[in-house]
Amino acid sequence: MKKSDVVHVLFRSGLDKMPPRETGEAFAPTNIALCKYWGKRDAELNLPMTSSLSISLDQKGATTKLSLLHDKPHDVITLNGKEVALDKPFAKRITAYLDLFRPQKNWHLQVDTTLTIPVSAGLASSASGFASLALALNDLFDWNCSKRNLSILARLGSGSATRSLWHGFVEWNAGVQPDGMDSYGEPLTVEWPEFCIGILMVSDREKKVSSREAMQRTMDSSMLYGNWPKKVATDLVILKQSLKVRNFSLLGGVAESNALAMHATMLSSWPPICYFLPETVQAMHKVWEVRGKGLELYFTQDAGPNLKLMFLEKDIGKVKVHFPLMEVIKPFVLSS
């Protein structure tokens, strides 16, 4: 099944209607998975092998502004104010996504995306990017789509974008249907104001292997990947239970273990994929050292070298002693 088929299922008709306004705009937060999405059951539709669970990072994310272009034979894409050449992979992904929704073939948009996070450094820039793009299209065209359907549309751009439609904890149900109509995000009703994330930037260089490629290579070549779905199924049950009873140690431990197991599947791929930099490993050992001394501090890591620390608000001061450069995010405390 193709992406355009899914779009036609969702809209039935009406995709040829011109937008009622000149611009559309939306923000979507980036999200950090506590139980990772790693491996696809359908690469075209970004349907995952397993369910996953994330926390959205408040105001860290992407704002996308769309403007109709009346006199250009092509789209114009900007990222953080700089125009991106249309033959770059980043621009190609966006124009291909827009192709799904153009009312006429020779109809073009200016897409201005502004990120409050670094690009391609394992901070889910594409998650917030495609979620904000789907929301901005909904705004521009006045689709009045449900968030569930927007989550499905965002997924067609980037898998983890499925979870970036909401703040707080979000679960992405893998689903079983071939068209992925049962594969969307759902917010959990858990508020946890004391829950903090500390972004520990180790490097903001663009990664050499994209998560897309890394995921595919893992599925193709890692023998240890075979047990990953079992690991996720177990971790998800415990994570949801830990959220229900607000057991932070349980949550932190399972999230850290889940992240390490994901990286383990990558290390055992061929050629090996290693998002660890020396500084990453140094920070990990530091976390283990201070946790050994009683501080409730855990980490998670995505397809990039940076760590995201997890701790409770009461420990911010203690954590900052060891990681003075981290940036603290409180996902449940509205930023001004």
Add this chain to the structure above:
Amino acid sequence: MKKSDVVHVLFRSGLDKMPPRETGEAFAPTNIALCKYWGKRDAELNLPMTSSLSISLDQKGATTKLSLLHDKPHDVITLNGKEVALDKPFAKRITAYLDLFRPQKNWHLQVDTTLTIPVSAGLASSASGFASLALALNDLFDWNCSKRNLSILARLGSGSATRSLWHGFVEWNAGVQPDGMDSYGEPLTVEWPEFCIGILMVSDREKKVSSREAMQRTMDSSMLYGNWPKKVATDLVILKQSLKVRNFSLLGGVAESNALAMHATMLSSWPPICYFLPETVQAMHKVWEVRGKGLELYFTQDAGPNLKLMFLEKDIGKVKVHFPLMEVIKPFVLSS
């Protein structure tokens, strides 16, 4: 089954005979596994979950000298010339091993072990240590044991010692019998004079988690470990084929992948086990970088932070440009 039962099966009777001489002495090389031994099917007898394959490191290893003590109520243990207190784990392992063979209860030995490698830094010091101890006992008592049986005896001291009875490439057959009589080393008939190992010392500190403990924790807690035996079975077939046809790229790639998969099972254990230090990861990235430029260079890593590089003799100069501090071992070229 207990260790002493195995010893009695091997000797039937005659263990009460006094040695015909005052001293016994032997050297055994350390060995580096290209396909790792990771996980036991019997922790008491050090019977492995899987077969494994190693290369012995020529003159790097342990020499053990045994001397009868006529006037001491206990054993005396020295390591590299320094006496080791009998309540230290190292001494306890050796005296417990000697208990298996004492002709009389109140009969004691001086055990002097000299290592040409650092202790407990992932260079298989216990492998060469117990192999040389088994050989030295054979010398002292004049057992005239076959190497196969000495391999079984060495295993009772340390699993990887099973492979340290020979030079060159050695396969350790996992076996299936509960008493482990089919679990011993066998030398492969492959000579490969161009094959080089480069020892890259990153740290010679003693490791915090012993391989024994790490192995147990992996089996107890890593969900990814479930597919490790499948990985080993595949890797062993390819490794032996690569030795047969002298395909170095194949050998290097499989050995590196096998090592990374072993560390992957550890990372996915809880609490996580990480033998990577920042310097380890730096060296790995360096290997991948120069291999990307065409140099046939691979690594393996054991339960410690140090890397063992693999390359052919013709490339020594090129490898030394990138790793000037490595020590080169030529396992098939007799050292003077």
